[in-house]
Amino acid sequence: MPQQTMDRFMEHVVAKTASQYEFHQAVREVIESVWPVFDEYPEYLEARIPHRMVEAERIIIFRVPWIDDSGTVQVNRGFRVEMNSAIGPYKGGLRFHPSVNLGILKFLAFEQVFKNALTTLPMGGGKGGSDFDPKGRTDHEIMRFSQAFMSELYRHIGPHTDIPAGDIGVGAREIGYLFGQYKKLANEFTGILTGKGIDWGGSLIRPESTGYGTVYFTEEMLRAKGDSIHNKTVIVSGSGNVAQYAVENVNRLGGKVVSLSDSSGYVHDPAGIDAEKLSWVKDLKNTRRGRISEYAEQYDVDYFPGGRPWGIEGAHVALPCATQNELDADDAKRIVANGVLVVAEGANMPTEPDAVRLLMENGVLFGPGKAANAGGVATSGLEMAQNAGFTSWTRDEVDAKLLGIMTEIHRTCRDTAEEFGAPDNYVMGANIAAFRKVARAMLDQGVV
Numbered sequence: 001m002p003q004q005t006m007d008r009f010m011e012h013v014v015a016k017t018a019s020q021y022e023f024h025q026a027v028r029e030v031i032e033s034v035w036p037v038f039d040e041y042p043e044y045l046e047a048r049i050p051h052r053m054v055e056a057e058r059i060i061i062f063r064v065p066w067i068d069d070s071g072t073v074q075v076n077r078g079f080r081v082e083m084n085s086a087i088g089p090y091k092g093g094l095r096f097h098p099s100v101n102l103g104i105l106k107f108l109a110f111e112q113v114f115k116n117a118l119t120t121l122p123m124g125g126g127k128g129g130s131d132f133d134p135k136g137r138t139d140h141e142i143m144r145f146s147q148a149f150m151s152e153l154y155r156h157i158g159p160h161t162d163i164p165a166g167d168i169g170v171g172a173r174e175i176g177y178l179f180g181q182y183k184k185l186a187n188e189f190t191g192i193l194t195g196k197g198i199d200w201g202g203s204l205i206r207p208e209s210t211g212y213g214t215v216y217f218t219e220e221m222l223r224a225k226g227d228s229i230h231n232k233t234v235i236v237s238g239s240g241n242v243a244q245y246a247v248e249n250v251n252r253l254g255g256k257v258v259s260l261s262d263s264s265g266y267v268h269d270p271a272g273i274d275a276e277k278l279s280w281v282k283d284l285k286n287t288r289r290g291r292i293s294e295y296a297e298q299y300d301v302d303y304f305p306g307g308r309p310w311g312i313e314g315a316h317v318a319l320p321c322a323t324q325n326e327l328d329a330d331d332a333k334r335i336v337a338n339g340v341l342v343v344a345e346g347a348n349m350p351t352e353p354d355a356v357r358l359l360m361e362n363g364v365l366f367g368p369g370k371a372a373n374a375g376g377v378a379t380s381g382l383e384m385a386q387n388a389g390f391t392s393w394t395r396d397e398v399d400a401k402l403l404g405i406m407t408e409i410h411r412t413c414r415d416t417a418e419e420f421g422a423p424d425n426y427v428m429g430a431n432i433a434a435f436r437k438v439a440r441a442m443l444d445q446g447v448v
């Protein structure tokens with residue numbers, strides 16, 4: 001594909017999806033890296049595989065009306081983007097956050113297609129959610145909103161068609177309410193969501209799996225250089241599901257995490273966030289639903305309102321685990337100057353394109369989200385396998401499978417990048433390996 005054609009392709013994408021900036025960003029990253037593949041496999045372009053991949057198979061947009069505790073009628077917008085089912089049923093999380101719009105969900109669904117292809121499991125890609133803001137809402141309001149959301153979504157999902165899960169603002173509590181409403185409407189107890197409670201079809205380790213997996217992937221990146229996380233200092237952003245279990249796994253592997261953040265600021269704890277402090281954070285965030293600033297008061301450490309932790313000196317590893325575009329080129333310069341060895345994305349697309357370029361040009365190993373955070377959806381796949389087999393595996397069994405999958409994803413990324421002459425380029429390795437798998441399946445299945 002000559003350069004002009006790739007540029008024209010991107011122009012076409014941008015023209016058709018004018019204000020969907022995050023979607024353009026995600027598409028551009030994949031298209032730029034799969035460039036070398038088109039010389040070797042012209043049939044992908046002849047069959048217009050990239051053109052088909054950027055067009056969702058189906059998008060459902062719906063009204064979500066509900067009544068808040070004061071009796072006021074509220075109206076939100078619900079979405080499900082069913083992006084690609086070439087290698088399995090649509091699979092991907094639901095996000096409840098006021099910033100949610102079609103462009104954000106299309107970027108997440110597009111990423112999910114390739115991430116799921118890397119997991120080794122048969123899952124297509126999708127994403128959904130709502131512009132509902134859960135902050136400050138009572139449990140009753142969360143329940144009524146979740147029920148209203150599922151009252152429409154239930155028509156479109158199923159264990160062999162589309163299986164949502166959690167993401168920002170959707171955790172164990174929301175999955176419970178969503179599942180209850182599905183079961184009531186469909187009169188069927190079936191695995192239509194993952195991240196379920198352990199007593200009603202959930203998998204052990206699913207809550208831990210994204211954060212654990214990101215750290216397993218980081219460990220593999222360091223091992224490829226004859227190093228390990230042991231005794232390393234790690235900076236983490238976020239303080240939700242992914243961040244919490246990233247901290248837990250760094251601790252298990254003998255490293256030390258010195259930061260956490262939320263959308264209001266970050267804390268720096270040079271002594272390290274040990275098991276006792278982490279358990280306090282889990283209670284703060286998952287039960288009391290408070291702010292990370294309270295950690296600074298509790299443990300007498302510095303809090304930086306409005307800031308992000310990327311400038312902390314003395315760190316060897318950085319794990320962005322909050323949200324998209326939370327690490328920019330200036331942050332990347334600080335990371336390079338501070339001698340950080342590895343940046344691995346626990347969140348989806350947290351690193352801006354200029355920052356990725358700067359990190360890689362300066363020899364910082366960079367693990368893109370679609371590889372580094374694939375442990376979450378992979379363990380969702382393991383939850384589906386357990387549901388289908390009417391069985392449940394032990395913690396150790398699921399954890400061992402997760403480690404095996406992350407190791408395999410790492411190997412695939414490195415081998416593929418090496419095939420194209422750049423073994424340390426995990427962006428290229430992840431994108432090409434995933435693209436080839438989905439593209440082959442699309443070719444096999446004809447023009448559908």
Ligand code: NDP
Binds near residue numbers: 239
């Ligand atoms: P949670 O809702 O549990 O936590 C989100 C965290 O990110 C909170 O600390 C939140 O702070 C912070 N955050 C959210 N929006 C912003 C923002 N605009 N600026 C700064 N901080 C922000 O979500 P998860 O931990 O599940 O998700 C975190 C990331 O990981 C997301 O990118 C998600 O897509 C990705 N991911 C999640 C997976 C999963 O299994 N859950 C799997 C793979 C990726 P605050 O409370 O102030 O909003």
Ligand code: 2IT
Binds near residue numbers: 092112115164166
């Ligand atoms: O971004 C992600 O991979 C997720 N939010 C998890 C999706 C899933 O289906 O478990």
